[in-house]
Amino acid sequence: MSRTVLLLLALVASADLARGDDKSRRPLTEDGGQPVGNNQDSRTAGPGGPVLLDNFQLIQKLARFDRERTPERVVHARGVGAHGEFVSYGDLSKTTKASLFSTADKKTPVFVRFSTVIHPGGSPESLRDPRGFAVKFFTDQGNWDLVGNNMPVFFIRDAMKFPDMVHSLKPSPVTNQQDPNRFFDFFSHVPESTHMLTFLYSDQGTPASLRKMDGFGVHAFKMVNAAGEVTYVKFQWRSLQGHATATADEAAAATAKNHSNLTQDLYEHITAGKFPSWELTIQMMKPTDLDKFAFNPLDATKVWTGVPETKIGRMTLNRVPDNFFEATEQVAFSPGMVVPGIEASEDRLLQGRLFSYADTQRYRLGTNYLMLPINRSLTEVSNNNQAGQGHVGATQGDVNYEPSVTSGGRRDNSTAEYSKAEIAGTIVQQPIAKTLNFQQAGELYRSFTEPQKVNLIKNIAGDLGKVKNPSVKRTIVSFFYQADPDYGTRVAKALGINLSEVTAAQPAR
Numbered sequence: 321m322s323r324t325v326l327l328l329l330a331l332v333a334s335a336d337l338a339r340g341d342d343k344s345r346r347p348l349t350e351d352g353g354q355p356v357g358n359n360q361d362s363r364t365a366g367p368g369g370p371v372l373l374d375n376f377q378l379i380q381k382l383a384r385f386d387r388e389r390t391p392e393r394v395v396h397a398r399g400v401g402a403h404g405e406f407v408s409y410g411d412l413s414k415t416t417k418a419s420l421f422s423t424a425d426k427k428t429p430v431f432v433r434f435s436t437v438i439h440p441g442g443s444p445e446s447l448r449d450p451r452g453f454a455v456k457f458f459t460d461q462g463n464w465d466l467v468g469n470n471m472p473v474f475f476i477r478d479a480m481k482f483p484d485m486v487h488s489l490k491p492s493p494v495t496n497q498q499d500p501n502r503f504f505d506f507f508s509h510v511p512e513s514t515h516m517l518t519f520l521y522s523d524q525g526t527p528a529s530l531r532k533m534d535g536f537g538v539h540a541f542k543m544v545n546a547a548g549e550v551t552y553v554k555f556q557w558r559s560l561q562g563h564a565t566a567t568a569d570e571a572a573a574a575t576a577k578n579h580s581n582l583t584q585d586l587y588e589h590i591t592a593g594k595f596p597s598w599e600l601t602i603q604m605m606k607p608t609d610l611d612k613f614a615f616n617p618l619d620a621t622k623v624w625t626g627v628p629e630t631k632i633g634r635m636t637l638n639r640v641p642d643n644f645f646e647a648t649e650q651v652a653f654s655p656g657m658v659v660p661g662i663e664a665s666e667d668r669l670l671q672g673r674l675f676s677y678a679d680t681q682r683y684r685l686g687t688n689y690l691m692l693p694i695n696r697s698l699t700e701v702s703n704n705n706q707a708g709q710g711h712v713g714a715t716q717g718d719v720n721y722e723p724s725v726t727s728g729g730r731r732d733n734s735t736a737e738y739s740k741a742e743i744a745g746t747i748v749q750q751p752i753a754k755t756l757n758f759q760q761a762g763e764l765y766r767s768f769t770e771p772q773k774v775n776l777i778k779n780i781a782g783d784l785g786k787v788k789n790p791s792v793k794r795t796i797v798s799f800f801y802q803a804d805p806d807y808g809t810r811v812a813k814a815l816g817i818n819l820s821e822v823t824a825a826q827p828a829r
């Protein structure tokens with residue numbers, strides 16, 4: 321064959337490929353399944369004329385593209401997820417009727433999402449922030465979500481303050497930049513934030529690897545056994561990879577190199593078969609012991625110092641999602657997603673969360689967000705909720721109500737009822753009684769090594785030094801001083817503030 325003939329054949333073949341005539345490829349279709357005739361050129365009125373509205377496939381392609389973004393999470397927008405498995409260590413039925421803890425070696429699939437809190441989608445992963453540590457357990461009693469952070473406490477103890485706190489931490493509505501003047505102004509009115517601020521400005525605020533950090537449920541929850549007996553519990557995930565944090569300089573260097581360094585680290589280890597694991601532990605407290613502490617154990621700004629941890633299982637992450645959007649973006653965690661045997665405590669921060677998550681998810685993902693594959697329970701979902709945008713359930717028959725004489729109706733099951741709780745008193749709107757705002761922050765400070773203290777003071781001074789209002793500055797330093805005089809003195813010195821002004825500063829309520 322001559323060179324000219326070969327060239328012609330090659331040209332014909334490449335034109336066929338461009339038109340999609342290669343039989344080995346799957347047909348390209350429209351969303352309705354119809355084959356696409358030409359995915360390269362718009363239909364026009366003549367070679368030089370305008371594009372026609374009857375080019376339905378073009379309109380569909382553009383319209384679908386225009387709608388590719390769902391609303392970003394209002395907090396925790398930047399995240400990374402992975403699939404895995406939880407294995408129970410033993411029989412916990414004395415404490416909880418939750419079936420995932422009923423026998424040793426019982427396996428439950430999980431999906432985990434790690435995140436930063438304040439910074440938007442696509443932001444550098446190494447910026448200072450608490451890290452979200454959210455786990456969805458696909459149990460044989462339906463889904464249980466343990467939606468925690470990498471720090472054991474929180475900034476505030478009442479949901480009433482959450483939107484204001486987040487507004488102060490998010491970029492200014494005027495400058496569109498995060499501004500320490502704004503969030504320290506807010507925190508100067510919130511002395512209970514001192515404990516969490518001490519965690520945040522330590523190097524725990526900049527983890528070097530998501531695999532090497534612990535997770536915490538933060539709140540007290542209730543475990544309930546088959547007899548209806550309640551035990552208050554706090555959950556912890558203890559990393560079996562050890563711990564690794566970055567200094568502020570190391571975090572800045574990591575950010576300069578790669579905005580997705582923590583995702584890269586997690587994905588590379590999982591795909592190389594180096595699966596990260598965490599042990600789940602619980603601290604337990606009898607309801608009758610709740611009043612025996614100098615603080616309120618249902619206050620999310622407190623840890624349960626001295627209460628031992630019991631190991632109850634191990635989680636291993638072993639698969640990265642096939643599709644980031646379908647899994648990591650569309651996953652919806654909620655502290656309200658519990659199984660029989662696990663319940664929310666009366667912690668008023670947690671109570672607010674019970675409403676907020678499902679509410680935002682109905683807005684962010686649509687009414688039927690729990691039908692999305694990543695959120696769907698592995699057990700049968702069977703109730704009379706129906707229809708609405710995006711409904712894809714296989715509703716059968718016409719008995720969409722209950723009770724019913726027919727066997728088609730569905731019945732509730734009293735073994736899954738919530739536990740009972742006695743309540744007496746007057747409805748009020750007032751702060752909790754035992755605030756103990758500074759003691760545990762001082763204990764945390766004293767637990768740090770000298771190099772850790774040096775980094776903490778430097779990190780705080782870096783941001784607090786930008787605050788222009790001297791009274792805000794003094795009040796915040798007075799919080800650190802009340803936690804531990806050495807702590808406050810060193811922050812004051814780093815800021816060039818006279819200590820006598822600090823000790824005089826009175827914290828707001």
Ligand code: HEM
Binds near residue numbers: 435680
């Ligand atoms: C009243 C207090 C709080 C409110 C109102 C609140 C609200 C929210 C909202 C609206 C979202 C977005 C959810 C979504 O779009 O799917 C979210 C995400 C999240 N929150 Fe909270 N939050 C609160 C406190 C906390 C606390 C104390 C923790 C840690 C114990 C926490 C951990 C998380 C995590 C890990 C996520 C991200 C979940 C994911 O990866 O999708 N939040 N929060």
